[in-house]
Amino acid sequence: xxxxxxxxQVALGSLxxxxxxxxxxxxxRSTVRGADRTALWLVPYAGGRPWRLVGATAGLGxxxxxxxxxxxxxxxGQLHVVEVATGRSVLVTRFRRGVSGHAWHPDGGALVVVAxxxxxxxxxxxxxxxxxxxxVLERADWRRDGVGLALHPAHLHVVELGGAxxxxxxxxxxxxTAPCVDADGRAVAFLADRDPxxxxxxxxxxxxxxxxxxEVVALPGAPLGASALAADVAGxxxxxxxxxxxxxxxxxxxxxxxxGDDAVRCLSATTDRWLGxxxxxxxxFDWTATTRFDGRHTSxxxxxxxxxxxVADGGIVELVARELEPVCYAIVERLGRVAAVLxxxxxxxxxxALDAAVxxxxxxEGRWIATYPRxxxxxxxxxxTRAFVVEPPSAVGPPRATIIALxxxxxxxxxxxxxLEALLLAHAGYRVVLPNICGGIERGAAGVAALxxxxxxxDAADVHALCDALVAAGEVDPTRLGLLGLSYGGFLxxxxxxxxxxxxxxxxxxxxxxxxSAWANSDTGAVYCDxxxxxxxxxxxxxxxxxxxxxxxxxxxxxxxxxVLQGEDDLICPPSDSxxxxxxxxxxxxxxxxxxxxxxxHVYQGTGRPDRRIDRHERVLAFFAQRMPA
Numbered sequence: 001x002x003x004x005x006x007x008x009q010v011a012l013g014s015l016x017x018x019x020x021x022x023x024x025x026x027x028x029r030s031t032v033r034g035a036d037r038t039a040l041w042l043v044p045y046a047g048g049r050p051w052r053l054v055g056a057t058a059g060l061g062x063x064x065x066x067x068x069x070x071x072x073x074x075x076x077g078q079l080h081v082v083e084v085a086t087g088r089s090v091l092v093t094r095f096r097r098g099v100s101g102h103a104w105h106p107d108g109g110a111l112v113v114v115a116x117x118x119x120x121x122x123x124x125x126x127x128x129x130x131x132x133x134x135x136v137l138e139r140a141d142w143r144r145d146g147v148g149l150a151l152h153p154a155h156l157h158v159v160e161l162g163g164a165x166x167x168x169x170x171x172x173x174x175x176x177t178a179p180c181v182d183a184d185g186r187a188v189a190f191l192a193d194r195d196p197x198x199x200x201x202x203x204x205x206x207x208x209x210x211x212x213x214x215e216v217v218a219l220p221g222a223p224l225g226a227s228a229l230a231a232d233v234a235g236x237x238x239x240x241x242x243x244x245x246x247x248x249x250x251x252x253x254x255x256x257x258x259x260g261d262d263a264v265r266c267l268s269a270t271t272d273r274w275l276g277x278x279x280x281x282x283x284x285f286d287w288t289a290t291t292r293f294d295g296r297h298t299s300x301x302x303x304x305x306x307x308x309x310x311v312a313d314g315g316i317v318e319l320v321a322r323e324l325e326p327v328c329y330a331i332v333e334r335l336g337r338v339a340a341v342l343x344x345x346x347x348x349x350x351x352x353a354l355d356a357a358v359x360x361x362x363x364x365e366g367r368w369i370a371t372y373p374r375x376x377x378x379x380x381x382x383x384x385t386r387a388f389v390v391e392p393p394s395a396v397g398p399p400r401a402t403i404i405a406l407x408x409x410x411x412x413x414x415x416x417x418x419x420l421e422a423l424l425l426a427h428a429g430y431r432v433v434l435p436n437i438c439g440g441i442e443r444g445a446a447g448v449a450a451l452x453x454x455x456x457x458x459d460a461a462d463v464h465a466l467c468d469a470l471v472a473a474g475e476v477d478p479t480r481l482g483l484l485g486l487s488y489g490g491f492l493x494x495x496x497x498x499x500x501x502x503x504x505x506x507x508x509x510x511x512x513x514x515x516x517s518a519w520a521n522s523d524t525g526a527v528y529c530d531x532x533x534x535x536x537x538x539x540x541x542x543x544x545x546x547x548x549x550x551x552x553x554x555x556x557x558x559x560x561x562x563x564v565l566q567g568e569d570d571l572i573c574p575p576s577d578s579x580x581x582x583x584x585x586x587x588x589x590x591x592x593x594x595x596x597x598x599x600x601x602h603v604y605q606g607t608g609r610p611d612r613r614i615d616r617h618e619r620v621l622a623f624f625a626q627r628m629p630a
Contacts, residue, residue, distance in 0.1 A: 001372045001427040003617035006420065007031045007610060010365045012341050012349055013038070013289025014062055015330055018069040021045055021337035023084070024362060025053065025063045025072050026351050029286045031610050032056055036288070040074060040082070043362045045337055045353055050363055054082055054089055062101075062290045067108040075099055075290075079113055079159065093159055093166065100154060101177060105211070106185040110160045112169065114176060116152040141199035143523045145571040146601040156188060156209065169209050170216055174198060176207075178293075180231045186211055189219070189229050189237045202527050206239055206258060221264040223256050228276065228293030235260055238295035240276045243269065250411055250452075250531050252445050253277065255298070255311050267296075268311050272445040274301040274411075275311070282327070282417040284348050284369070285341065287606035291330040297338060299328040301441045304379075304386055304415055308340050308354060319354050320344065325416040326359075343417045346377050375426040377418060382469040385462045386442065387435035390418045390426045392630070401480035401630045402431040402470065404463060406489035410439035410455075410532075411448055421484070421605070421617065428621050429630030430482075433470070437462035439488075453533030455515075455549040456495045463496060480504055480628050483560075484620070485511065487573055487602065491551065494581060497562060498554030505627035507620055509565040510573040510602055513555075513581040515546035523571040555584045561591040563623045565616060567600035567608070591627075595619060 013027035022045055029038045037056035040063055043049075053072065054060065060076040073081050077098045082089040093099055093113060101114035135142075135151065144150040156169040156176050169188060170176050178191040188211060191204045198204075206222040206229060209215070223241035230238045236259040243266070244251035253275045254268045268275055276298045299306040300316060308319045308328040320326040324344045331340040331354075338354040339362070348366025352359035373393035380387050392400070403425055407414050414434035422432040436442035438458040439451030450458055470476040483506035485493040490511020497506050512518050519525045519537045529535060535545030547553055562585065566578040578594065585592035597616065600608045605616055624630070 001369075001424055003424060003614045003621070005372075006614055006617070007034075008368045009284075009420075010368050011284065011286035012351065012363070012365055013286035013330070014291045015332060015339060015341055015351060016063050016065050016072070016292070017045070017332045017334040017337060017339050018065045018084075019067060019334055020069055021334040023065075023069070024339045024351055025065065026341070026363075027061055027063065027286065027289055028365065029288065030056065034610060036610060038286075038288075040072065042084070043351060045339065045362070047353075047360070047362060053084065053087055054080075061288070062292070064102065064104060064292075066104055067106050071108075073102055073104065073111060075102065079111065081161065092161065095157075095166075097152065101179055103179045103181050103188075105158075105181050106183065109162070110158055112179045112181060112188050113157050113159055113166075114154050114179060115157055115166075117155045117171065139199040140526065141523070143571050145523055145569075146607075148569065148571075156190060158211070167213070169211075169213055177204070178227075178229045180229045180237070181211070182208075182237070183231050183233055183235055189231070191226055191229060192216075194218075200526055202531065205241075206237055219258050219264075220262045222258050223264070227253070230293050230295030232257065232295060238267075238293075240293055240298070250448055252441075255296070265313075267313060268316055271300070271316060274441045275299070275309070275316075277301055277306075277441070282343070282415060282419045283606035284343070284366075284417060284420060285329045287603055289330070291341075292332070294332045297331045297333045299331065301413060302444070304388065304413055304436055304442050306415060308338070308342065310338075320359060321357070324358070327415040327417050343415075346416045346418070349417075369423075372423075372427070375418070375423060377416060379416070380469075382466045383462070384443065384447070385435050385437055385466055387433050387466060388414055388416055388418065390422045390432040390434070392426050392429050392431065394429075398475045399471075399477040400431045400475070401429070401482070401624075401628055402433060402476045403482040403484050403624065404433050404435065404467065406463070406483070406485035406492045407434070407436070407440060408485075408487035408489050409441075410437075410451060410459065410488045411441050412488075413440045413442035421620070424617055424621065425624070428625070430624065431476070433466065435463065435466050437466075451532075453535070453545065453549075455491065455532075455534065456499070456551075459492060460496055460499065463492070464500070464502075467502065478502070482506060482624055482628050485509065486605065487511065490573065494551035495554070497560040498551050498558045501559055503560045505561045505563075505624055507563045507565065507623060508578070508581075509605070510567055510570050511551075511564075511577065511581075512573055513550065513552045513577040515550045516543055517580070518573070518577055519546060521574045521576050552580055552584065555581065556588060558585060558588075558590060561623075561627045562593075563619065564592065564594045565619070566594070566596045567602060567604040568596050568598050569600055570602045570604075572602040593623070 015026040038060040039056040040054035095115040157166040226241035228240040327343040329341040493508040536542035582594040
């Protein structure tokens, strides 16, 4: 496999089940004439040949069956509705800046959508033909990665399928997200943070507004820091939120039930593991997809797996045996039938039915990658670090050139399903090690807490201990050890090459170098630094703590050849960090190359334009081939 082969990739994304449980609709992304295009496909839950419902187009996603199952609503800039029987699609909305979320009313005659507010613009002079005169900013949330300027609040609107003008449900300087309509259709629940200082905290919570319009009220007792909502068929709202609330958003997530009388109970407090996440490691899944929260069915992150589970008052029931190594990317249930986008046995994700002990495959979209020799993947444990080791398909025997690939977050985790990057490197002759080090959710709450305010400490120690063990076992050529990492992984690459000379070559991608400047330059920097105990730039002690955890302070010690990759539109880890590191290395006369990718946000390696994704992989392979041959 070589990078150009990624043009053959087929990536599954979001899905939904028809109300009668008979059909699964799903998104299927592929490359069409050099551009990403996504189509809607249908497959019978009982099994059978899939067929295309909506042709491939740019930005399509978030399909939802109507309550009667006759239509599917989906987003492609605006809201569209397609008839299942005929494939006839109708454009429903024409909002100036598009639609970002939607949910059906139980009667099937209308939907609620999220669209940017036209009544309370925060962009001064926007309507001038020669561009705005000025932008007046009074909040810290004026930008968002993958979006850019976020100067207009988004609000709820009711859209009737009969063609009536949209009817606004909410307004204000705050934004609404994640709408869901109560099972009785009388109200819409949504997430918002209406606090005057919402831009400086992670405090979204559940609110409700009557379907016919009226007062917006916060649901008393609903947990703070919520990220998703779903209507419970038995009544009430299900909320995905951290157990610790807004003050500790990096604590394990749980599912809460908010009843009609506003009584709140946690359905999953028996675990210190994360629900609703944990499958972000592999870009064999469509990273551009928006996956819905299905309430009582979600995924449990543990031991490097993302296990599909059912959450009930009695606890958490795992739906797939751990020995099958399940990695669940999306899941939905109707009438007791459960469908998911799932990987098992370290194979590419497929649409599966979870109606037996072994998931029943409904699609064979992963066949595009099955034509290549499959690198063997093993699991090793060094201390409390579990790592997945991807071996070259045509190995010549140890000791081998080895690349340690570091995950992001730091509260992400690697899964048994290796990312495309690891597969490409393995096909080029490298062993790739994917360690779940201190700070990742694979270890649970204690493992995450151990890294709080200590970046570059226990995480770096875990990497060195892993390298020591691999060298001692004769598995690794100690003169050919490389590093690779994105986001927090890029930070750790920057840190390790500035505190050790053991690595022959390293690639840092969208990584943090200066925590002091990133505190304000990142779109979520101040909130993020609070959450992870990194410090704050508002007092000398906070600045000292930020600088203590900044790789830039060790730049004079960097001797490792370094390739720095950066998305130019990344607002999470903006170019300023990579630029500071590169300019300093250039001033010192070190072996450093800086490559930027236009119009690319934080995770462009999975979401960027195909030619840029391919170029990125080619440069990584060429860099390692030159500095650290396999």
